[in-house]
Amino acid sequence: MKYLTLILFLWVGSGCYYDHADLSYPQSNSSSGCNVASVTYSSSVAGILSASCYSCHGGSAAAGGGIQLDTYNSLKVYVSNGQLINSINHAGNIPAMPLNGPQLSACQIKTIQTWINNGSPNN
Numbered sequence: 001m002k003y004l005t006l007i008l009f010l011w012v013g014s015g016c017y018y019d020h021a022d023l024s025y026p027q028s029n030s031s032s033g034c035n036v037a038s039v040t041y042s043s044s045v046a047g048i049l050s051a052s053c054y055s056c057h058g059g060s061a062a063a064g065g066g067i068q069l070d071t072y073n074s075l076k077v078y079v080s081n082g083q084l085i086n087s088i089n090h091a092g093n094i095p096a097m098p099l100n101g102p103q104l105s106a107c108q109i110k111t112i113q114t115w116i117n118n119g120s121p122n123n
């Protein structure tokens, strides 16, 4: 158990390192390999969700507990109630997403967070 905690600590710690690198060089997003300067719903967010979430939350998929995330309007519900960001951050008292899958990358999460911070426009 101690080792698990240590591994988790190192893993989370390395994530923080990249976050700090971004803060240190706010003018050069690209140098960190995660460019969020021109995030849009259609070109950035929908692609991430399509790859990792639509299999359960898209179309007529039955595996997503009836929750649909594959249209702007349906996604907006979970942006507004905070569950989209909590689910991918594995935060809050809701199931971690993608269910039974690896967490989205730090850059993917940052991309979605940036879109939300921008007011989650339908662009």
Ligand code: HEC
Binding pocket: 049, 052, 053, 054, 055, 056, 057, 063, 064, 065, 067, 069, 078, 083, 084, 087, 088, 094, 095, 097, 098, 099, 100, 101, 104
């Ligand atoms: C393997 C299927 C599966 C995948 C893949 C998946 N989900 Fe889910 N998701 C579920 C199920 C099932 C629920 C309902 C869980 C519950 O209510 O107990 C759910 C619930 C949710 C909820 C609502 C949480 C709540 O408690 O109300 C959100 C938001 C969500 N998922 C987002 C995502 C996102 C974002 C992704 C992709 C990064 C994703 N899911 C990928 C199966 C999946």
